[in-house]
Amino acid sequence: MPFIVLMVIPVLFLMISTINYPLLSKIPLMNMVLSSMDVLSFYGILTKIPANAKIRNKNSRSYWKF
DSSP states (O other): OHIIIIIIIHHHHHHHHHOOOOOHHHHHHHHHHHHHHHHHHHHHHHHOOTTOOOEEEEEEEEEOOO
16 A cells, blocks of 8 residues: 555656646656565565565575464
């Protein structure tokens, strides 16, 4: 939900409105492109980790175990 609110809605609003500020239109697009890696990482986690496993984080490392 935050992805849609922070990135998709502002882009749609700028496409519909008559506001013509190039920098203002590039900020949400840049944010969408840069945060897409977070979405892809989350999808990778959901598809590779078993449903009954627990995810553990220790410092900068993450692992899962049953």
